[in-house]
Amino acid sequence: MNLAGNVAIVTGGAGGLGEATVRRIVEGGGSVVIADLADDRGEKLAADLGSAARYVRTDVLDDDAVLAAIAAAGELGTLRYAVTAHGGFGVPEKLVQRDGSPADRGAFQKTVDLYLTGTYNVARLVAAAIATAEPGEDGERGAIVTTASIAAFEGQIGQTSYSAAKGGVVGLTLAAARDLSSLGIRVVCIAPGTMRTPIMESVGEEALAKFSAAIPFPKRLGHPSEYASLATHILENSYLNGEVIRIDGAQRFQPR
Numbered sequence: 001m002n003l004a005g006n007v008a009i010v011t012g013g014a015g016g017l018g019e020a021t022v023r024r025i026v027e028g029g030g031s032v033v034i035a036d037l038a039d040d041r042g043e044k045l046a047a048d049l050g051s052a053a054r055y056v057r058t059d060v061l062d063d064d065a066v067l068a069a070i071a072a073a074g075e076l077g078t079l080r081y082a083v084t085a086h087g088g089f090g091v092p093e094k095l096v097q098r099d100g101s102p103a104d105r106g107a108f109q110k111t112v113d114l115y116l117t118g119t120y121n122v123a124r125l126v127a128a129a130i131a132t133a134e135p136g137e138d139g140e141r142g143a144i145v146t147t148a149s150i151a152a153f154e155g156q157i158g159q160t161s162y163s164a165a166k167g168g169v170v171g172l173t174l175a176a177a178r179d180l181s182s183l184g185i186r187v188v189c190i191a192p193g194t195m196r197t198p199i200m201e202s203v204g205e206e207a208l209a210k211f212s213a214a215i216p217f218p219k220r221l222g223h224p225s226e227y228a229s230l231a232t233h234i235l236e237n238s239y240l241n242g243e244v245i246r247i248d249g250a251q252r253f254q255p256r
């Protein structure tokens with residue numbers, strides 16, 4: 001199935017990995033709804049891309065907002081794809097703090113809500129919409145790409161919430177692919193290592209150099225365009241399904 005002539009929703013579409021994916025989809029001839037909460041960046045990106053893109057303010061945890069993004073996608077053409085790349089929240093915290101107090105349960109819940117429940121919510125609502133599209137070759141109707149992290153496998157000290165949330169995103173991949181198989185909708189998860197997005201750049205060059213040193217090859221952070229290239233490849237490659245793909249330069253996180 002091709003991007004050309006079809007529509008995708010990208011959550012976090014105004015963010016680092018999301019924006020690169022949005023641009024790549026449009027380059028491939030598709031249309032995109034940028035579903036994000038960053039109004040300025042989202043509006044500007046949509047304006048840059050012209051009639052092939054639209055920004056819809058969307059909280060992934062708000063059903064009405066996700067349904068509005070789906071409705072906007074329908075106005076652009078046939079919705080067949082979603083890429084979930086929303087995020088940003090995360091409080092590093094050990095289970096037991098230096099002063100002996102236990103970690104904050106609320107912060108854990110908030111992290112799981114954003115990354116895991118948000119991904120699940122978008123997947124269920126978008127899949128129900130894609131299910132109404134006419135099937136193409138092999139009965140395929142579309143595909144959903146989710147974003148985990150290599151922290152799902154090698155969570156670092158202080159990362160229990162984020163690792164658990166991303167581990168959940170990994171865990172739902174095969175079950176979701178099986179659930180949606182009868183509808184001709186594929187589900188594939190990307191687990192990025194350390195990608196050079198604005199949020200990562202904000203840590204400064206010294207910290208970035210430290211990250212790069214821990215990456216076997218290439219000895220640098222990943223480019224958002226490399227994530228986008230993988231995401232759009234997955235959308236177009238009908239035989240990829242139910243799998244989690246690492247994109248990390250062979251990086252394996254150490255405990256800290």
Ligand SMILES: NC(=O)c1ccc[n+]([C@@H]2O[C@H](COP(=O)([O-])OP(=O)(O)OC[C@H]3O[C@@H](n4cnc5c(N)ncnc54)[C@H](O)[C@@H]3O)[C@@H](O)[C@H]2O)c1
Binds near residue numbers: 036199
């Ligand atoms: N950058 C990395 O190194 C890296 C590594 C592994 C995994 N990831 C994952 O990739 C995803 C994207 O990361 P990024 O670096 O591009 O982050 P980013 O902060 O650049 O972009 C995330 C976007 O999500 C939006 N967002 C936040 N909450 C939202 C909500 N409730 N509903 C809709 N949109 C919301 C933000 O406004 C932002 O534009 C995240 O899930 C992150 O955990 C990133």
